[in-house]
Amino acid sequence: MLIPIIMAGGTGSRLWPLSRELYPKxxxxxxxxxxxxxxxxxxxxxxxxxxxxxxxxxxxxFIAAEQTRLGGFExxxxxxxxxxxxxAPAIALAALQALEQVTDSEAEPILLVLAADHLxxxxxxxxxxxxQALAYAEAGQxxxxxxxxxxxxxxxxxxxxGPSQSDTAFKVDSFVEKPNLKTAQAYLDSGEYYWNSGMFxxxxxQYIDELRSNNPAILEACEKAMSATQADLDFVRVDKEAFEAxxxxxxDYAVMEPVCSDNGSGSLIVVPMDAxxxxxxxxxxxxxxxxxxxxxxxHKGDVIAVKSTNNYVYSENKLIATxxxxxxxxxxxxxAILVADKSQVQNVKAIVQRLKDTDRSEYKIHREVYRPWGxxxxxxxxxxxxxxxxxxxxxxxxxxxxxxxxxxxxxxxAGTASVTNGDEVILVTEDQSTYIPLGTIHALxxxxxxxxxxxxxxxxxxxGEDDIVRFEDRYGRI
Numbered sequence: 084m085l086i087p088i089i090m091a092g093g094t095g096s097r098l099w100p101l102s103r104e105l106y107p108k109x110x111x112x113x114x115x116x117x118x119x120x121x122x123x124x125x126x127x128x129x130x131x132x133x134x135x136x137x138x139x140x141x142x143x144x145f146i147a148a149e150q151t152r153l154g155g156f157e158x159x160x161x162x163x164x165x166x167x168x169x170x171a172p173a174i175a176l177a178a179l180q181a182l183e184q185v186t187d188s189e190a191e192p193i194l195l196v197l198a199a200d201h202l203x204x205x206x207x208x209x210x211x212x213x214x215q216a217l218a219y220a221e222a223g224q225x226x227x228x229x230x231x232x233x234x235x236x237x238x239x240x241x242x243x244x245g246p247s248q249s250d251t252a253f254k255v256d257s258f259v260e261k262p263n264l265k266t267a268q269a270y271l272d273s274g275e276y277y278w279n280s281g282m283f284x285x286x287x288x289q290y291i292d293e294l295r296s297n298n299p300a301i302l303e304a305c306e307k308a309m310s311a312t313q314a315d316l317d318f319v320r321v322d323k324e325a326f327e328a329x330x331x332x333x334x335d336y337a338v339m340e341p342v343c344s345d346n347g348s349g350s351l352i353v354v355p356m357d358a359x360x361x362x363x364x365x366x367x368x369x370x371x372x373x374x375x376x377x378x379x380x381x382h383k384g385d386v387i388a389v390k391s392t393n394n395y396v397y398s399e400n401k402l403i404a405t406x407x408x409x410x411x412x413x414x415x416x417x418x419a420i421l422v423a424d425k426s427q428v429q430n431v432k433a434i435v436q437r438l439k440d441t442d443r444s445e446y447k448i449h450r451e452v453y454r455p456w457g458x459x460x461x462x463x464x465x466x467x468x469x470x471x472x473x474x475x476x477x478x479x480x481x482x483x484x485x486x487x488x489x490x491x492x493x494x495x496x497a498g499t500a501s502v503t504n505g506d507e508v509i510l511v512t513e514d515q516s517t518y519i520p521l522g523t524i525h526a527l528x529x530x531x532x533x534x535x536x537x538x539x540x541x542x543x544x545x546x547g548e549d550d551i552v553r554f555e556d557r558y559g560r561i
Contacts, residue, residue, distance in 0.1 A: 087127055087136070088174065095109070100445065105447055105448050109123075110147075124154060125154070134157045138176065140164050158317070172326070175291070183309075196284070202360070205359045224285070240259060242258055242353050243255075244277065257343055277353060301337060310322070381394070385398045388405045389404075399417060419445050459539075464546065468541065472536070477531055486543070488521070490519060493517050498529060
């Protein structure tokens with residue numbers, strides 16, 4: 084019983100300004116027409132598996148749910164982490180949930196642990212490695228997937244292989260930290276090292292046993308968190324207080340390295356994978372895997388380049404024109420522009436930290452913000468006014484609410500709105516408008532079959548998103 088576990092946590096700060104804390108890289112369409120999360124689901128098609136379990140941060144729950152819905156992907160639940168505690172606890176939650184979901188007493192769930200923010204170009208090669216690993220997992224081995232290296236990469240950890248178990252598997256000798264360039268070249272030349280992919284396969288019960296032996300504090304906290312779960316739509320909410328008390332650690336440090344130690348069980352296998360893998364950990368990594376023109380430029384969006392070479396240019400809204408530049412990363416979004424030397428993109432995290440330190444919103448959210456009912460785009464704002472473009476998906480409804488500091492004008496551009504305005508419920512159609520006075524209980528719903536598009540003009544003494552009192556909400560936000 085193979086159950087994929089898709090981990091969709093993390094913030095992807097090195098891909099700022101495209102990736103934000105509340106809209107990280109796993110939800111972005113960095114390569115192709117699907118998000119990285121959707122691509123992770125899609126590459127499972129053709130494998131014999133049960134519906135995946137998805138793990139994500141509570142703040143990302145509606146984005147994750149909407150992307151899986153839009154992709155038509157089946158899942159068996161979305162486990163919500165109230166706080167980030169790294170991969171070892173996240174996988175423990177999934178293992179406990181998988182064991183809880185198994186109704187056949189003789190069935191043994193085998194977990195295929197995947198990250199939602201990886202690119203894999205060759206789906207056939209990926210599935211071949213997964214199928215090769217399955218026999219070892221069924222036999223009681225922990226399996227990690229080692230990426231066959233193509234360069235002396237200093238940005239990845241490495242796995243050193245030990246004795247051969249077959250043509251497609253080896254015992255793991257050790258895990259190695261990110262090396263310097265000289266050491267990385269020696270690893271590449273030896274043929275005995277693989278990039279550490281962060282993908283694994285093992286029996287759920289065996290992972291629990293290894294965690295109990297090597298890091299019992301993590302297991303105890305996760306068991307407490309899972310003992311008081313609450314179902315909410317497709318979401319599984321764990322006990323927040325118990326999970327906050329959980330130590331934060333990666334699966335490598337908490338389980339895999341102890342297994343390889345002198346006192347460990349030694350039951351760890353590495354299966355090589357040569358499938359065009361990348362964790363897209365930086366803009367230069369994205370340039371590496373992108374299609375390029377004759378001048379080695381990778382462009383996305385409205386871009387004109389003259390005598391420019393080796394650049395990555397991403398335009399979300401505006402025309403970007405380059406003349407005589409080389410080795411740059413230029414990324415434009417609705418509220419920010421990044422210009423960086425491609426050799427310095429690892430330092431983008433410093434920009435994000437500076438934004439956090441100065442309490443600027445650009446590190447956390449885009450100008451366009453996604454909600455469970457749709458999205459809004461803050462087009463313009465002043466001291467006492469703000470203009471938003473709001474999109475409400477068919478059949479969705481905003482909460483019944485009121486504001487203490489602002490009134491709102493709503494103008495419908497496309498579709499039909501069902502508006503609750505005090506004691507009155509009215510239909511507002513294209514080219515019509517309505518006014519919501521300050522302090523009036525109101526709600527907005529799209530009863531139609533097409534998206535509702537409208538312009539909202541807010542006026543008042545305070546226009547923050549926290550000026551809201553919810554009385555009823557179908558998304559559990561009260």
